[in-house]
Amino acid sequence: MPTITEPKLISGNANKPLATAIARRMSMHRGMNVDLVDARVERFNDQEIFVECYENVRGEDMFIIQPTSNPANDNLMELLIITDALKRSSAGRITAVIPYFGYARQDRRTKARTPISAKLVANLIAEAGVDRVLTMDLHAAQIQGFFDMPVDNLYAAPIFALDIKHHFKGATDDIMVVSPDVGGVARARELAKRIDAPLSIVDKRREKPGEVAEMTVIGSVEGKKCIIVDDLCDTAGTLCKAAEHLMDAGASEVHAYISHGVMSGPAVERVKNSHLKTLVLTDSIQPTDAVMATPNIRIVPTAPMFTQAILNTWNGTSVSSLFEDNTLVPIYEGLYNT
Incomplete structure (x- = not known):
């Protein structure tokens, strides 16, 4: 298997500006041009979602940037189908970067005969082939336990x-x-x-x-x-x-x-x-x-924090260090000069 040299970013249509901002900041950190992976995420006339990746991702460390916000079902399906496309293309590891995790409010049964949809979504993400999840401010912290994989929950x-x-x-x-x-x-x-x-x-x-x-x-x-x-x-x-x-x-x-x-x-x-x-x-x-x-x-903006979290995930260093001011302040330098 080829040596993994750089993290690779791919984005669905849910929040392209955030994905672009993360890629731009990663370029600054890495001292080299980092672009989103060239791919198309489109819909057929009947609204079926189609994904095609134009770059080789074999053995690569892939990060899918896709919040599952409104329209929640479309954006969730985009995430799952992108994951499947990468998995079938022999990606080395797939991390779902989900800044906003939809369905999180349905984290328990509040009445008889109601679903726990957050758990169902966690199962779908795992079954699609995601290896780990990076998210922010889950509605309920215990949702991390719905996943049988590492979940990093950042805080705003x-x-x-x-x-x-x-x-x-x-x-x-x-x-x-x-x-x-x-x-x-x-x-x-x-x-x-x-x-x-x-x-x-x-x-x-x-x-x-x-x-x-x-x-x-x-x-x-x-x-x-x-x-x-x-x-x-x-x-x-x-x-x-x-x-x-x-x-x-x-x-x-x-x-x-x-x-x-x-x-x-x-x-x-x-x-x-x-x-x-x-x-x-x-x-x-x-x-x-x-x-x-x-x-x-x-x-x-959350791009500075997500960029550093992606880099820390890629190189195997602590993500929880971003909860501390002495780590976070430098990456927001220029925005909050005190």
Whole structure:
């Protein structure tokens, strides 16, 4: 088998700008031109997905960059079919880089006769031929256990901490980190610890999925710059309602840091007309034109972190080192000069 010399990147259609940004940064790191593998991922007239790889991948260390965001089923099938194409072309190792892992909210049976779809998707990915998974901010950390293969789950919190220290320089004493529900306390606590800020909780009670019946703010937010932190924003109903309750409780301003901007349905309009001063999203999901045009929404890049994680996976060094500031700060140098 040929010696593996360089990692090779291939992308589906889910988030080409992120894949291109990763390739560009890898070129900087490697001191040589790194392009996405030349391939076509297209659809026949009946919407069947077809993949053809124009480069030799025999024995190579392949990284497929493909979030399974909207349309989730199409993007998932692209990931599976690209994997099958690489496997049948004798790729040495296949790593699925899934910045946003769709179906993660279906991680347990909440009622009788319902599926655990996250486990099903994990089985499909394994059966297709993926050898390991690299993702970010899984909705539930235990989803890693659904895979019988190595799973590296990166966190957006270190990037958010850098962004907050940069944009709130000199005002960090007034910050209050807020979890939008009890289930997200661990995530909010992690960010609060990184920026040395107190923690508050918005306790919510749902009547049914997507609708919040009642909210209660736990902790004093009087005069505070509140930062809501969560893993995803779908229709933004809960987020905007939480911002309204925080302002009613005396907060001076409300910001939100969300790992995955699903932003479906009325989300953009809700955020635009809400009490949120800023909503910060990562580019794990390709932002729509409407999201990009909204004045109080800002995107932070994940390409520097994913690039380093891919390189660490390729050369067999620690991926968890990216959780530490002394490792992360240098790769974001220039973006967050403090």
